[in-house]
């Protein structure tokens with residue numbers, strides 16, 4: 001019996017081929033001056049989403065400025081610099097076209113724009129306890145349209161901005177403070193993603209689903225379970241071809257939908273243990289975010305004493321056991337991850353992780369510092385050099 005639930009997805013979502021062109025009035029509703037934040041594409045790869053957006057804005061007579069100077073894993077400082085460029089243009093609204101780094105930059109700048117002259121670290125991070133559920137509204141922020149060009153980060157839907165922080169020498173998410181008002185997901189934009197990026201983002205989306213599905217309290221969260229379970233089945237439908245780089249057009253649509261659904265899950269829940277464990281790998285070794293989380297997901301699944309929900313998720317994803325899941329993830333990770341870590345690194349990262357009580361508390365069973373260290377040790381065993 002369902003006892004009731006709370007569910008919200010603040011962004012209005014448009015999914016499907018051609019959704020930017022067919023929903024042009026959405027842009028007019030946001031204003032007459034658009035600041036477009038995007039990334040630089042490799043030579044020879046077209047930014048189709050940017051082309052579509054500019055064509056729509058031209059047709060509507062909306063002025064725009066394109067800023068492709070986005071830092072990967074953006075630092076607070078890079079956003080402060082972007083803010084100066086934004087202030088020079090005086091936009092009515094933002095359009096983010098890209099993956100997680102672009103969306104996080106837009107969110108960070110949108111929040112900072114509201115607090116001129118204040119210390120950016122104070123504005124972004126000194127905002128009270130971590131908020132679960134949907135969190136605060138976009139009060140006072142400019143409208144924001146997100147258009148994803150990768151299928152996995154969920155950043156186009158969530159309200160969190162993950163920033164590189166110089167003050168703590170690590171990555172850290174803000175509270176849920178800036179949601180895209182309109183989320184446009186056109187699967188065509190992700191079809192030409194390089195294999196490594198595509199696999200990393202798919203693993204990221206999968207981690208979002210797993211971590212929310214398995215987090216404390218989620219067993220009673222009807223909507224998260226409903227959506228995550230459907231998304232796990234979608235992942236099962238394309239996972240083998242994702243590994244062999246033989247994705248079909250239908251697979252790409254399913255991958256985009258999988259990412260969108262798992263993104264909706266983290267709007268209402270929050271990422272859990274593997275995401276927190278993975279930040280040092282991205283921060284110190286430039287391991288793509290999705291792969292960094294994936295490194296720890298298998299060993300994390302092993303620590304559950306109550307296996308009921310872990311086994312259900314594995315079955316829906318098409319895996320017969322945790323070992324099978326680990327083998328699959330390893331096959332994706334192995335070509336891309338080269339690093340050397342020491343026991344002292346692991347001790348440091350364990351201490352930093354355990355100093356974040358809310359993340360420790362996401363695990364539904366007792367979690368100790370020794371258990372965290374052991375996940376690090378087992379997942380990174382082949383990279384430890386002392």
Ligand SMILES: [Fe+2]
Nearest residue numbers: 153204208289
């Ligand atoms: Fe993520």
